[in-house]
Amino acid sequence: MSDHAPDATHASGVAKTYARRRWYRSRDAVTSHTPDATTHVPGFVKKYLWSTDHKTIGLQYMLTGMAMALIGAFAAYVFRMQAAFPGASVPLFGRVAAADYNYLVTMHGTIMIFWVAMPVLLGGFGNYLIPLMLGCDDMVFPRVNRLSYQVFFLSSVVLLASFFVPGGAFGGAWTAYPPLSANSAYSMTPFGSTLWLLAVALEFVAFLLIVIAAVLFMGSVGPLVAGAVMLLLDQVVGTGFYDPARGGDPVLWQHLFWFFGHPEVYVLLLPAMGVVAEVMVVFARKKLFAYRTIVYSAVATGIISFFVWAHHQFVAGIDPRMASLFSLTTLIISIPVAEMFFVYIATLYGGSIRLTTPMLWALAFVAEFLIGGVTGIFLGSAGSDIYFHDTYFVVAHFHYTFFPIAFIAGFAGITFWFPKMFGRMMNETWGKVHFWGTIIAFNICFIPLFITGTAGDHRRIFDYAMFAQLATPEMQSLRILATRALLVTLAFQVVFIANFVYSMFRGAIADANPWKANTLEWLAPSPPPHGNFATMPVVYRGPYEYCVPNRAEDYWPQHEPGGDIAELGAPGGRRPVQQGI
C-alpha cells in the first residue's frame, strides 16, 4: 500500500497495484458496480435486504449488534438487581427466580460475545472499513458476504425465540459444560438448550462466511463446530459423546470449547487494537511507533493464543502436571500483548494530542485494558488460579478486557467513523458526557467485584443467603455499589443512542475528511457511494505520515502525489518497505 513517487522506476509497481485490485472486483453482472453507475436507483429490497454492498452489510451487522447489546444489557440489569437486592421485584421484569437468574447470566454472556462483540468488530468495522482502507470497491465475494449477514440475522432470531419456549431459555452458563447442557433431565430446559446451541452454531456459520480474521478464527472454530455437533446429537438424538455412563467424557467439550474460546479473545482483541491505533495516530498527529513491531506482535499473539486454552481448566480435573505447560504459555502471551501496549504508549510521545471523543475512547481503551491484562496474570498462574477460578475476580478481569474490546474500542470506532458512515458529525459535547459517564461508572461497577471475588464470592449465584461467609453486610454493600454503578453506566447509554440517532439526521454536515486523516477511506465521499471511489486511488505512501517535517500540512494522505519522505529530510524517514498490494 505504501508505494511512493509515481516516477518511471515505480510505474510498474503502480500498474501491478491496478491489476491486483481488479481481482477484487466481482465480474458478475449482478454485483459489479462501476463507480459511475448512478443511472439505476435500486429499490428498497435490493438496497437493504439484498444489498451486496459491503458498507450496507457492515452497517446492518453493526446496528444488529447494537440492538442485541440492549438485550444483553437488560439481562445484566435484571440479574445485577437480583444480586444486590435478592428477592425484590425488579422493575420491568418482576421477581427473579433461580432459573431466571441462570438463563439471564447465560444469555448476557452469549449475547455480548457472539451477538455484540463479533458483529460490531468483525462484521461491522471489518466489512465497512477494510475495503475502503485498501482502496477497493467491495469485498471479494459480495454475495457470500450478504448470505453471512442473513445467516447471522437468522441466528439472532433463533436465540431470541429460545426465551419463549416451554421450560425457558438455556441457563447452563455461556460455556455450556455437559452433562448439564447435554441432558434436559439435568438442565430442565429441553427446548432452550437446543435452540441456544443451534443459534450459536448458526452464528459461527455466519462468521465463517465473512472471511475476516480467517486463519485465526477458522483454525479455532473448526473443533468447536465438531464439538457442537456432538453436543447437539447428545441433546436431540440421545448419543453419549459427553456422557461418562456410556463411555463419553464431559471434559472433551471443555477442551474443544476453550480451544476455540481463548483464540476468540484475540480474534476480537486484534480488530479492537486496530481501531484504537487508527484513532490514536490521527488525534496524536503522530506516526505509529514501530509499525512492524506491532505487526509481528499481533502475529505472535495469534499463534500463541492456540496454546493457552487449558488455563481455563486448571482445576477441571485435567492431569495436574499439564497445568505447568499451560501456565507457561499463558504468561508467554503476555509478552507480545504487553509489547503492543508499550508501542501504543510510545506513539503518544512527542505527539500533539487532541482529546476529541474518539481519542478519549482510544486512550481509555489502553488505560482500562492494562488493568484487564495484569489481573489476567493472577489467573494464568496456576497456583493462584486455584483460589480465583470461578470467582467474581474472574468476572471483573474478564470485563476489564471485554468491555474495552467490545464497547470502548467500539465507541472509539463509531464516533471516529460516524462522519464517514452517515455524512454527518456526532455532537462532541454529548459525546464527552457519554464518555465520562460510562468510564467512571464502569470502573465503580467492576472494582468492587475484584474485592468480592478476592473475598470468595463465586459466580452465578442468585442469592448468597446460603453462604455464611459471603452473606455479610459489607459484601452486600459492595454488590449494591456495583449494581448502582451499572445502572448509571446503562443510563449514560441513553445519551449515546440519542446522540447517534439525532446526529444521523441532524448533525453538522461532514466533508470527506473531517479529521484530516491519511488513510484511503477519507478520500471517498461521506458517505461513500456504492463502489466507494470515483476513480480508484493510487497509494503513494504509508498510512501514518503525520507531522512530516518541512511540510506545511501536518498530515499527508496516502493518495496524494508528492515527494519522497526521505527527500524531505525527515529524521528516521526511511523509505517504507513496500507492503502488500
Added chain:
Amino acid sequence: MISWLLPQASTFASTIDGLVLLIAVIVGFWLIVAEVVLFGFIFKFRARDGIRGQYVSGEDKSQKQWVSYPHYAVVVFDIIIIAAALRVWNEVKVEVPPADEQIRIIAQQWSWTFVHAGPDGKLDTRDDIRTVDDMYVQRDRVYTFELHARDVVHSFSVPAFRLKQDAVPGRAIRGWFKPTLEGTFDIQCAEMCGMGHGLMAGRVHIGSAAQYAAWMTNLTKIGAAGTAMAPTLMADVAAHDHAGTAGGTR
C-alpha cells in the same frame, strides 16, 4: 492480601496468599508505572498552539529501546511469576503428602454427601459415617479426599482452605488438605450445575481431636452411620446416574 478478607484455615492457604501478594506487588508496580507514563504523555504532549507533533518512526534502534527495555522486564518478571506459581501449584495439586485420614466427597444436584471413614479409618466399611452438606474434620491432620459427581460437573470449593477442584461425572479425582484453624467455614459449588446452583452450599466443621470424636459419636447415635448393608462407592455414585438417564435424554 486475601487474609484480610478471609481466614487461612489450611496449610496451603498462606502459600497461595503469598503467591497472590507476590503477583500483586509485581504487576501492581508495573501497572502504576504504565498508567503514570500514559497519563503523563497525554498531559505533556497535549495539543498546543504553534507546536507540531514530532516525526518519530520508532524503527531505529535508539528509539526502539524505549519499548525493548520494558519488554525485557516483562520477560524477567514473567519468569519469576511462573516459577513461584508452579511451586505453589505443585505443593497443592501435584505432591500429595501421606494421608492421616480419608474422606469421600460426592456432589450431586444440589447437595454434597460426605463419607467419613469412621473409627476404623477406612472407607467402604460398616462404620462409615455419611453426612449431607456438613463435613467434619480434625485440625492438623492430613486429609486426602476422593471427589465424585453423580450427575453434572460440580466444583468443590472451600475458600477458607483456598481449595478448589471440579468434580466430574465418571471420574474419581484425588486431592488433599490439612486444616489448621478450628471453626465452621463455607463450602461452595463453584461450577454452574443447574437450577439450584446458588443453593448448593455446605459447611466444613474443623475441631480438635476431642471435639471431632464427640461429633462422630453423636452422628452415629442419630443414625447417620451406614445402614446394615455397607454402602459401596458403586451404589453411591451410580444410583443417580440411572435416575438421570431414565429421566430421558431429551
